[in-house]
Amino acid sequence: MPKGQTPVAAADGLTTRARRNSPLVVVHGGDGKGKSxxxxxxxxxxxxxxxxxxxxxxxKSAxxxxxxxxxxxxxxxxxxxxxxxxPIEWHKMGSGWSWSRKAGSEQEHADAAREGWVEIKRRLAEQTHTLYILDEFTYVMKWGWVDVDDVVSTLRDRPGHQHVVITGRNPDPRLLEIADVATEMTKIAHPFDKGQKGQKGIEW
Amino acid sequence: MPKGQTPVAAADGLTTRARRNSPLVVVHGGDGKGKSxxxxxxxxxxxxxxxxxxxxxxxKSAxxxxxxxxxxxxxxxxxxxxxxxxPIEWHKMGSGWSWSRKAGSEQEHADAAREGWVEIKRRLAEQTHTLYILDEFTYVMKWGWVDVDDVVSTLRDRPGHQHVVITGRNPDPRLLEIADVATEMTKIAHPFDKGQKGQKGIEW
Structure with missing residues (x-):
């Protein structure tokens, strides 16, 4: 990407350094590959x-x-x-979060998702990480397992310098509204269309 | 991504295992972030x-x-x-490829790109790698630094089990035609639109 050129002048009253260091909400949506x-x-x-x-x-974690x-x-x-x-921490919801060690059945997924979001909120408040990746979180939002307005206000009002990346199809418009970067991954051609199934190293 | 379901039945006469193990040409295009x-x-x-x-x-390498x-x-x-x-090898063109150690000026970039492509062709013929990432190679194709038909036929006829990923805006239609997976990354919202410049950890 060419550096230094920006399409419009900044109108936010920030110095270049302050803008450079803005914490970002990044959304990867769309039905194509590459979101995660x-x-x-x-x-x-x-x-x-x-x-x-x-x-x-x-x-996907389960x-x-x-x-x-x-x-x-x-x-x-x-x-x-x-x-x-x-340091990198990896937590997955599938069979209970790594911090809770709780075994979860399919029916407990909604509870597990809510528990995950509560933990992320706690970490955002404590400024635990600089980068958070909430993989496939749009589905959790879409299915009503977490409150979208709570997610949006928590992200918007998070303290300090914390980047948050959220992936998944059909991101909620309220999420896109507070996103600093949102990319839609669109499928142009896909082996699934030819009956191709996923393969190791490529799909996981 | 849900596993197991494919939109259409395969009509290529291959077994599931053979299809699963198909070597892929993958293209990441579009004007949005996330290609590389x-x-x-x-x-x-x-x-x-x-x-x-x-x-x-x-x-970008230079x-x-x-x-x-x-x-x-x-x-x-x-x-x-x-x-x-x-094993992972990383070669960049900017100041000469790592195997050639040649210092390159701006004017020598076209030669360096061609030299890079010749080396990749050699490696594809020798089946050196299982995964090749040709980052921002669409520009090299677009600028005529390499012959697009040569690229397309080399990729199409490559031996063995070698995956090739090519990134960059405006991929040539001839490349898309042989691509097994092609994703367009489209910008929905972008901080550059608000006068935001790139920042470390996010842009590089």
Whole structure:
């Protein structure tokens, strides 16, 4: 991306440095691929800056351990052993969050999602991380498992310098309204259209 | 992503296993964010599968060392020291490719791009890697620095089981035609529109 050029002059009264350091709400929506992978790609950048990163995997988590988790956990080990990069925590909802150790059935998913959001709110208030990835959180919002207005006001009013990335199809318009960056991943061609199923290394 | 359901039945006569293991050409286009970050997110999945990964950074490379490079190089070290994951090579064109050590001026970029493509062709023929990331290669194709038909036929006829991801705006229609997965990243909202400049950890 070319640096330095911005389409319009800033009208927010901030210095360039203050704007540069704005904490961002980033949304990856759309029916195409790349929503989660791009979020985890951002985690690589944050790790390199030494940021504390919290990944909260909401829906896919019950199904399988994805490759990103192993790779980011390996980077967390690098951080702890050598000091390079930053710490990365990976929490998944599927069989109970890692901090609660609670086993969850399909029916308990809504409760687990709410519990996850309460924990994220607590961490945002305490400024635990610099980067939060709420993977597939749009579904949790869409299904009414969490209150959208609560999510929006919590993100909008969060203290300090905390970036939040939310992924999933059909992000709520209220979420998009407070997003600083929102990208729609649109499918142009897809092997599923030809009857292709997912494969390891590519889909997980 | 839900597993198991495919919109149409496969008509290619392949077994499920053969289809599952198809080598893919993946294109990330569009004017939105996430094209490169999603490619590097795929690298995390491939690393976890133990794949050999080659990253070829074509345009941005001259400007700065991006966070993904440091993070993926750290994962390569993890692989070499512990055997976890796979090897990752990162080559950038900016000041000469890492295998050629040649210093390049702005004027030599076209030559360097061609040299990079020749090396990638050589590696595809020798089946050096399982995953190739050709970052911002669409520009090199668009600017005529490489022959698009040569790129397309090389990718289409590549031997063995090699995945190739190409990123950048305005991918050539001939490239899209042979792509198995093509995603367009479209900007919904962007801080640059408010005069926001890039910041470390987010843009690089």
């Amino acid at each position: 992978t791009a979020a985890f790609g951002l985690a690589l950048r944050g790790w390199n800056q030494g940021w504390s990163i919290g990944v909260f995997q909401f829906v 199904k399988w351990r994805i490759g990103e988790q192993s790779a980011l956990e390996a980077l967390d080990v690098v951080h702890r052993e050598t000091g390079q990069g930053g | 970050t999603a490619a590097f997110g795929l690298a995390l999945r491939g690393w976890n599968q133990g794949w050999s990964i080659g990253v070829f950074q074509f345009v 400007k700065w060392r991006i966070g993904e490079q440091s993070a993926l190089e750290a994962l390569d070290v993890v692989h070499r020291e512990t055997g976890q994951g796979g």
